[in-house]
Amino acid sequence: MSVGTWFRTDYDEPALPAGLPLTLSSGMNPAVTILDQMVRGNGIVGRVVGDFGAIALKIHGGGGPVRVAVSIGLDDVATRWWADRVRPSRLAAELPRLVAVRAQGRIHGGAVLARRQGWRGAASAEATLSFDLTAGEMRDDGLLLVEIAETAHPSWAAGRLCARSAIGLRINRIEVREQTAPTRTTGPSGATGCDFTVIQPGAPTAYRIVTAAVPSAPPLPLSPRNRVTRQKPARAVFKVARAARRAAVRALPSHPGAVEEVVAADLITGEPVPVETTRHDDETRVRLTGPVTRPVLLGSAKPQPTLSWRLTPVEPA
Structure with missing residues (x-):
């Protein structure tokens, strides 16, 4: 008798392999x-x-190469879960999340998620990463x-x-x-x-690099931490204060200016990656000096929290 059978109960249901193509949008799927x-x-x-999250799926696909797409989400619940576990300062602003996506033990890419702030709340952010798995990588x-x-x-x-960017994130x-x-x-x-x-x-x-101005991020909403702050009057005061802080931060003018010096780093190790920056007719262009064999984090050398980036590929000069 195998060890695993000792822990089975009459309520356990066997995992049913899912066929291909597969679109998994619920954790209740038997796969x-x-x-x-x-x-x-x-x-x-x-x-x-926690600091990472892993899920295993049972797939009946014949062991051939497959294309995998993973959709990650950042919403208000994610920020509250993070704040409840990390316990930041009440004045700490919401920061972008940087995570890596690993499949079959190998990092295939990464994503940055930052919510767009509004007057009454922040919109959810979503990132989808698609990659190949060879026949040899499938178990x-x-x-x-x-x-x-x-x-x-x-x-x-x-x-x-x-810090601890994975806490609270959704796999959509x-x-x-x-x-x-x-x-x-x-x-x-x-x-x-x-x-x-x-x-x-x-x-x-x-x-x-195509840029656009975005509002500053207000302090994170925090759950009550003691018996006094859990009372309804105190919670009402905190709710009004959060709304006032959000409105005050949102009303601040956004003048981020031009893109500062651009730097790059290996997403896996954090080691510097050589990058060249040039300016053409009021636009900023960047070029990595070597082929991209691993995911690379690109960012401004100096903080510009009210600037949003979008990369558009161009032909190398």
Whole structure:
């Protein structure tokens, strides 16, 4: 008798392999076999509760190459979960999240998530990363392991990126389909909402940086921490104060100016990556001096929290 059978109960249901193509949008799907540092969801796959979150799926696909797309979300619940666990200062502003996406034990790319702030609240942010898995990377038992985890922050980004970034993030969807021809890793192509972005492996090396002004992020909402602050009168006061702080921060003028010096770092190790910056007719262009074999974090050397970046590929000069 195997050890695993000792812990089974009459209520346990066997995992049912999912066929391809697969669109997983609920953690209650019977194809979900393992969750580590995550809680299941109904309208989403799950939410990360620790410094990383992992999910294993049972897939019946024949062991051939597949294309995987992982959608990650940042919403108000994620910020509250993070604040309840990290306990930041009441004056600490919301910072962008930087995470890496790992599948079958290998990092395939990364994403930056920053919510756009409004007068009454902040909009949710979503990033989708798509990558290939070769036939050799798929396990013989049909298990697909997907993980979201934080990465090493370079020294020039200290204090500008959220610590323990994975806490509270959602996995909205996981899509898996058979792949007939190799395709490079792709990530979000729109504005990031902050002065950071990630270049995925195999991507072009030259880009034009398109910028836009965004409002400053207000202090994070914090849950009551003691018996006094849990009372309804105190909670009402805190709610009014949060709304006033948000309105005051939102009313501040945003004049970020031009893009400062651009720097780059390896997303996995945090080591510097050589990058060249040029200006053409009031626009900023960047070029990595070598091919992109691993995900690269790109950002401004000096903080510009009210500047949002969007990269547009250009032909190298």
